[in-house]
Amino acid sequence: MSYKKRLDGRGFEEFRKVEAKVGVIKRADGSAYFKFGNTWAYAAVYGPRNLYPRFLQDPSKGILRCNYNMMPFSSSGERVRPGGSRRSKEISMVTAKALLPVLNLEEYPNSVVDVFIELPETEAGSRTAGINAAAMALADAGLLMKDLVSSVSVGRVDDKILVDLDYSEESYEDGPVADIPIAIMPSSGKITLLQMDGLVSKEQLSKAIEMGKNACQKIYEIQKKALKEKYNNVKGDAE
Amino acid sequence: MNEDLKQHVIALLESDKRLDGRKPLEYRKPLKVEYGFTKTAEGSAKVTLGDTEILVGVKLEVGEPYPDSPGEGTIIVGAELLPMSNPEFESGPPGIQAIEIARVIDRGIRESKTIDFKKLCIKEGEHVWLVIIDAISLNDAGNLFDSAALCAYAALQNTVFPKFDGEKVIYKEKTSKKLPLKNIPLSVTVCKIGNKYLVDPTTEEEKVIDARLTVATIEDGTLCALQKGGEAPLTQEDIDKMIDIGVEKGKELRGALKNG
Numbered sequence: 001m002s003y004k005k006r007l008d009g010r011g012f013e014e015f016r017k018v019e020a021k022v023g024v025i026k027r028a029d030g031s032a033y034f035k036f037g038n039t040w041a042y043a044a045v046y047g048p049r050n051l052y053p054r055f056l057q058d059p060s061k062g063i064l065r066c067n068y069n070m071m072p073f074s075s076s077g078e079r080v081r082p083g084g085s086r087r088s089k090e091i092s093m094v095t096a097k098a099l100l101p102v103l104n105l106e107e108y109p110n111s112v113v114d115v116f117i118e119l120p121e122t123e124a125g126s127r128t129a130g131i132n133a134a135a136m137a138l139a140d141a142g143l144l145m146k147d148l149v150s151s152v153s154v155g156r157v158d159d160k161i162l163v164d165l166d167y168s169e170e171s172y173e174d175g176p177v178a179d180i181p182i183a184i185m186p187s188s189g190k191i192t193l194l195q196m197d198g199l200v201s202k203e204q205l206s207k208a209i210e211m212g213k214n215a216c217q218k219i220y221e222i223q224k225k226a227l228k229e230k231y232n233n234v235k236g237d238a239e
Numbered sequence: 240m241n242e243d244l245k246q247h248v249i250a251l252l253e254s255d256k257r258l259d260g261r262k263p264l265e266y267r268k269p270l271k272v273e274y275g276f277t278k279t280a281e282g283s284a285k286v287t288l289g290d291t292e293i294l295v296g297v298k299l300e301v302g303e304p305y306p307d308s309p310g311e312g313t314i315i316v317g318a319e320l321l322p323m324s325n326p327e328f329e330s331g332p333p334g335i336q337a338i339e340i341a342r343v344i345d346r347g348i349r350e351s352k353t354i355d356f357k358k359l360c361i362k363e364g365e366h367v368w369l370v371i372i373d374a375i376s377l378n379d380a381g382n383l384f385d386s387a388a389l390c391a392y393a394a395l396q397n398t399v400f401p402k403f404d405g406e407k408v409i410y411k412e413k414t415s416k417k418l419p420l421k422n423i424p425l426s427v428t429v430c431k432i433g434n435k436y437l438v439d440p441t442t443e444e445e446k447v448i449d450a451r452l453t454v455a456t457i458e459d460g461t462l463c464a465l466q467k468g469g470e471a472p473l474t475q476e477d478i479d480k481m482i483d484i485g486v487e488k489g490k491e492l493r494g495a496l497k498n499g
Contacts, residue, residue, distance in 0.1 A: 025378050026290050027325055038278060042377070044323040067330055072317060072373040073280035073296025076410050079371050082319055083332060116323035116330075118375075120294060121277040 003158035003175060007168045015152055015164035015215055016125075020132070020226035022140050030141025032226065034133035036152075036164060038123040043133035045141040048111035062108030066096040066115045068130055074119045076167075091127045092117075098131050098151065098183040098193035104144040113143065124167045125153050131183050131193065136223050140230065149192060150219040151183035154212035156200050161208045163215045180205070182212045186220035189213060245432070245447035252435040258444065263437040264484060267291075272389065272495045274397045282398025282418065286390035286495075288439070290380035292324075293387050295394040297372050297418075299401060301408055304360070304367040312359020312367035316345035318374040318387060325379035325442070339466070340383055343426065344374065344391050346464035347455035351424035354395070358419050361403060368400070370418070381441035384453050388426040389492055395420055396497065422457040423496065426464070427488040429454060429481040431471065436481060438488055452478065454485025458493065 006012065016037030025031035028044035035041075051057050068091040070080045095117065105113070115137065117130040131151040139145060155165045158175030165179055178198025184191050191209070200208070248258065255262055267289030277283045280296035304311060318341035322328045333341070348354065359368040372394065374387040395418055402412040430437050430448040440448060450469035456462055462482070467473065473481070 025323060026380065027378055028323065031323075040277070042323065046322075046326050049326070067322070069321075071294070071296065071375055072319075072371070073277060073283065073298050076279045078300055078408075078410075079298040079373070082317060082373070114322070116321065118321060118323050118377075120296070120375075121279050123279070 003160045003172070006162065008166060012160055012162040013211055013215065015219070016166060018219070018222055020136065020222050022136050022226045022230040028137070030137040030139070030143075032133045032136035032140060034129045034136065036125045036129050037166060038121055039125050039129045040119060040121040041126060041129035041133045042118045042120070043130065043137040044116045045113065045137045045143070047113035047141070048108035048143070049114070051110060051112035057110040059109050060106065062105040062111040062113055064096050064100055064103060064105060064113050064115065066092045066099070066117065066134065068092040068095055068117045068127065070119045070122060070126070074122045076123065091130070094193055094195065095127060095131055095134065099134055099138065099149055101190070101192050102135070102145045102147045102149055102185055103138070104146065107144050113138075124165055124170050125181075128153050128181050128183070132219060132223060136227060139227055147185040147187045148220060148223055149183050150186050150216035150223060151181065151193060152212055152215045152219060153179055153181040154208040154215070155179045156198065156204055156208065161204055161211060163211055178204075180208055180212070182209060182216070184213055184216045186217055241446055244443065248444060248447055249433040249435070252432065252437065257437065259441065263435060264488065266439045266488070266491065270492070270495050272393045272497070274393060274497065280394075281401060281413070282394045282396070284390050284393035284397055286386045286393065288382060288386045289441075290378060291382060291386050292377040293383065293390045294375045294377055295372060295387065295390040297370060297394045297398045299398070299408070300369045300371060301361065301366050301403055302369045304364065308356070309364040310360045311356035312369060313356060314345065314348060314354065314370045314372060316341045316348070316372045316374070316391070318344070320376050320379065320383070324376040328379070339468070340374065340387055343384065343453055343455070343464060343466045344372070344388050347388055347424040347426055348372070348391065348395070351422045351455070351457050351463040353420050353422040353424055355419060355421065366403070370395075370398070379442060381445055382428065382439045384428045385426055385439065385492070388424070388455065389495065392423060392425060393496060423493055424455055424457055424463050425489050425492050426453050426455040427485040427492065428452070429484045431469070431473065431477060431481070436484060438484065452481045452485070454482055454489070456486050456489045460486045
């Protein structure tokens with residue numbers, strides 16, 4: 001049996017409905033949210049700011065700290081216990097690594113840039129939504145950046161390669177599944193996040209990454225549009 | 240620096256003014272309650288009070304009752320002051336500020352008897368519903384106490400039971416049964432600075448107040464929880480006045496909620 005048609009009717013290269021907005025947390029230096037369907041990630045950036053305790057400071061460059069956190073009511077199952085898990089720690093780490101290559105942290109010696117990613121609602125793809133929101137929030141904070149970062153998960157469900165798996169696809173039982181979250185720097189096409197769990201051939205993987213890159217280009221356009229929209233509104237207010 | 244700010248706030252209050260142009264007993268605008276921002280919770284609400292934004296989600300779980308109340312469910316209230324919402328908040332386990340907010344919300348809801356814990360019983364001694372209320376600060380521009388209490392009640396209004404098959408909860412299947420609520424507990428925090436009172440403090444004002452009294456009431460003005468904070472002592476006269484303000488302002492806040 002083959003996976004002929006996606007359960008929610010999307011095309012195989014189509015991601016879920018996306019919504020992106022910049023400037024959503026007033027107190028933060030930069031902020032944004034990004035939604036893939038029912039997965040919703042807020043990101044807020046504070047910094048560059050002084051880093052304490054001082055022994056953590058690096059006189060040659062600033063450091064980036066990311067913290068990924070699911071709100072207690074964000075899972076469709078039981079309550080998520082607050083306080084972080086091994087999973088959230090790992091996601092925080094790979095998120096920081098996905099964002100680092102676009103930042104010029106040498107400009108901010110002895111400082112820290114804090115990125116807080118908070119999820120009010122999740123249904124698969126939360127780390128990729130978090131990275132998209134975080135990249136927009138970093139740009140909104142006015143940090144020096146070489147590029148943006150755009151992220152999506154790609155994968156395999158049975159014999160099909162597809163973009164942005166939802167929960168029902170991640171838990172598809174009638175055939176093998178692979179979930180491959182990736183992030184790219186859209187201008188160069190270089191990959192800054194790559195994880196995979198499931199079973200996949202090398203050929204399928206290349207095809208999936210290719211599809212992911214194309215999807216990320218579309219996400220990049222959405223991110224840029226959201227960043228510009230914040231300033232359109234400012235213009236509107238002044239008139 | 241705070242001392243200068245304090246003198247300035249007091250001087251303004253002498254002519255009935257505040258830093259942001261409000262009257263002492265005026266809440267910020269907009270005051271807005273939005274219901275059901277997330278589908279993963281059994282009930283949820285977002286409150287916007289000026290620039291302060293709060294989210295509350297309610298999860299329902301089935302657990303064993305406490306041995307001393309085998310026929311009653313219960314509520315559990317948590318509060319997280321996200322480092323995202325205020326540059327002064329830090330990551331890590333809830334600090335004393337978050338714990339205090341959660342406990343005051345808990346007392347307001349519990350003591351107002353708005354939820355009949357007996358109605359949360361599924362099978363005596365075996366299965367009862369646990370109503371888990373989590374308040375999260377999205378943007379802290381002051382007065383998390385009152386906005387979180389209002390938001391918690393709104394989230395309860397929005398809560399529906401998922402299906403329980405006798406062994407486990409099936410979260411995907413929501414029933415049409417709403418959480419039964421009787422009263423509307425809300426809190427109003429009245430602050431004292433110098434010899435003046437004010438409500439709905441901003442984060443700046445919160446740093447310079449001498450004392451505060453959180454007054455939780457139900458619709459008819461009956462008090463259901465109190466919490467004094469701040470370092471300065473209060474006289475009996477202060478408390479009388481602050482409670483009057485709390486009851487009066489509580490009526491105003493109730494106006495932001497959807498009926499029933």
